[in-house]
Amino acid sequence: MGTASAIRVAALELFAARGYEGTTMADIGAAVGIRGPSLYKHVASKQDLLVELMTATMDGLLELHRAAVAGTDDPVERLRRAVDAHVRFHARHRLEAFVGASEMRSLAEPHRGTVLGKRAEYERSFRRLVEEGVAAGRFRVPSVRLASYAILDLGMGLATWYREEGELSENEVVWQQTEFALRLVGAE
Amino acid sequence: MGTASAIRVAALELFAARGYEGTTMADIGAAVGIRGPSLYKHVASKQDLLVELMTATMDGLLELHRAAVAGTDDPVERLRRAVDAHVRFHARHRLEAFVGASEMRSLAEPHRGTVLGKRAEYERSFRRLVEEGVAAGRFRVPSVRLASYAILDLGMGLATWYREEGELSENEVVWQQTEFALRLVGAE
DNA sequence: CCTACCGATCGGTAGG
DNA sequence: CCTACCGATCGGTAGG
Numbered sequence: 001m002g003t004a005s006a007i008r009v010a011a012l013e014l015f016a017a018r019g020y021e022g023t024t025m026a027d028i029g030a031a032v033g034i035r036g037p038s039l040y041k042h043v044a045s046k047q048d049l050l051v052e053l054m055t056a057t058m059d060g061l062l063e064l065h066r067a068a069v070a071g072t073d074d075p076v077e078r079l080r081r082a083v084d085a086h087v088r089f090h091a092r093h094r095l096e097a098f099v100g101a102s103e104m105r106s107l108a109e110p111h112r113g114t115v116l117g118k119r120a121e122y123e124r125s126f127r128r129l130v131e132e133g134v135a136a137g138r139f140r141v142p143s144v145r146l147a148s149y150a151i152l153d154l155g156m157g158l159a160t161w162y163r164e165e166g167e168l169s170e171n172e173v174v175w176q177q178t179e180f181a182l183r184l185v186g187a188e
Numbered sequence: 189m190g191t192a193s194a195i196r197v198a199a200l201e202l203f204a205a206r207g208y209e210g211t212t213m214a215d216i217g218a219a220v221g222i223r224g225p226s227l228y229k230h231v232a233s234k235q236d237l238l239v240e241l242m243t244a245t246m247d248g249l250l251e252l253h254r255a256a257v258a259g260t261d262d263p264v265e266r267l268r269r270a271v272d273a274h275v276r277f278h279a280r281h282r283l284e285a286f287v288g289a290s291e292m293r294s295l296a297e298p299h300r301g302t303v304l305g306k307r308a309e310y311e312r313s314f315r316r317l318v319e320e321g322v323a324a325g326r327f328r329v330p331s332v333r334l335a336s337y338a339i340l341d342l343g344m345g346l347a348t349w350y351r352e353e354g355e356l357s358e359n360e361v362v363w364q365q366t367e368f369a370l371r372l373v374g375a376e
Numbered sequence: 377c378c379t380a381c382c383g384a385t386c387g388g389t390a391g392g
Numbered sequence: 393c394c395t396a397c398c399g400a401t402c403g404g405t406a407g408g
Contacts (some may be wrong), residue, residue: 018293021209025403037404038377046403094290101348102290105206142364146356149349150368157341162291168331173325176330180338213387225388234387254394 004042006032011049014176016095020050020106050103052113057096058118059166061089065125075133076187082129083151083181089176090155097159126152130185151181192230194220199237202284208294209240238291239299245284246306249277253310263321264375270317271339271369275362278343278350285347304336318373328374339369 001009010031014023025046026036043049068085069078090097100115107115127148133139139145154177162173189197198219202211213234214224231237256273257266278285288303295303315336321327329335342365350361 019207019209022205023295024401035378036402037192037379040404041377053212054204105210142355142367143360146361146364147368150365153341157337157344161337168334172331173334176334177338179330180335180372183374184368186371212385223394224386225395228388229393 003032007039007042008049008053011016012053012095012099013100015050015053015103020046020099028108047108050107053096054100054103054107054115054155055118056123057100057113058115060093061086062118062122064089064124068123069129075129075136075138076182079129079133079139079185079187080178080182082126083155083178084174086126086152086155087158087177089172090159091170091173094159094162097156101156101159103132122154123148133185133187138188140188141184147185150184192221193265194263195227195230196237196241200241200283200287203238203241203287203291208234208287214263238287238295241284242288242291242295243306244289244301245281246303246310248281249274250306250310252277253313254361257313263317263324263326264370267317267321267327267373267375268366268370270314271343271366274314274340274343275346275365276358278347278360279359282347282350285305289344289347294375311336311340321373321375326376328376329372335373338372342368 007028010028011023014027018027023046025035025039028046028049029039064085065082068081071081072078077078104112104115127144130139130141130144130148130151134141134144139147158173158177158183160180195216198216199211202215202219206215211234212224213227216234216237217224217227253270253272256269259269260266292300292303315332317340318327318329318332318336322329322332327335346365347360352358
């Protein structure tokens with residue numbers, strides 16, 4: 001692993017544990033065995049570390065999402081695959097998801113706007129999946145918007161309590177959350 | 189409204205918008221029309237503002253929860269009332285819930301341990317409600333723990349996207365989320 | 377990759 | 393409730 005990527009990993013863990021404002025460049029340097037000022041040979045700034053982390057996270061999530069829903073036309077199966085990708089991503093990238101949700105305020109413009117735009121696009125896509133299922137008579141929900149928020153919240157919440165060392169394997173959690181999502185929309 | 193409570197309101201809004209570390213005592217003072225140092229006539233420290241905010245939030249949530257489940261023995265109705273209280277609290281106290289979830293790391297010991305203990309107690313109580321329903325044959329869930337986490341996550345997520353000015357009233361959101369929770373546990 | 381350092385900012389205190 | 397100020401800390405630069 002190169003120094004630059006070791007720095008990114010250290011920054012992610014520290015941002016998650018202490019927050020962006022609570023993390024110093026000296027902290028990040030110490031985590032990879034160098035002094036704070038030496039970091040500037042590898043990264044442009046502390047803010048740049050946050051920008052890269054948050055945009056890469058949203059890009060990765062969107063890419064997985066598009067691949068997941070591209071394979072089939074059946075509304076139930078499309079939602080199932082989208083939830084699978086959503087939950088799996090949040091289980092595998094807990095820290096990224098947590099930082100992404102809690103450090104939006106530390107992200108400067110114009111990057112903040114970019115990330116918010118991608119997040120809105122992701123939400124719209126999920127809403128469309130629920131709409132398709134309703135239109136096809138396969139889902140029954142009181143509100144499409146609330147149902148899609150609820151499904152997204154299942155995955156985001158997971159990022160706060162899931163632990164790799166826990167008693168539940170990733171596949172078990174993914175399966176159960178997918179089941180919850182399908183129950184939630186009244187899938188038939 | 190007294191100065192002390194105006195200060196608490198301002199601190200809550202600023203902690204939610206900029207984070208605890210990103211908020212200065214001068215910011216809080218400016219929000220109530222005084223200078224930073226003058227705050228110390230009303231509060232002990234910046235940390236004390238966070239401690240009061242987070243403990244009061246968890247105490248309020250626990251109190252509402254206990255009152256909600258005390259009125260009936262029917263498992264379905266008990267869960268319905270608990271979810272109602274949970275969702276309503278998170279709709280009415282969005283900022284408190286958001287700060288409570290994102291600023292745990294800024295809370296110093298021993299208060300951090302106290303708040304974590306209360307949160308664990310709250311989670312256990314919800315888990316027990318789901319267990320009761322399963323034991324009575326009224327719920328069908330693959331995992332009691334995951335189902336209760338999922339229900340709790342519905343309310344916590346709401347704190348990030350709910351807006352009082354939005355198109356959905358508090359009662360509508362509460363009703364729909366309660367419906368989602370009951371679907372989630374396969375209530376009969 | 378380091379030390380030395382700059383300019384700015386912070387929480388909190390002194391003293392009125 | 394204020395100004396003046398302390399001691400500490402921060403992100404980033406200079407210069408090697």
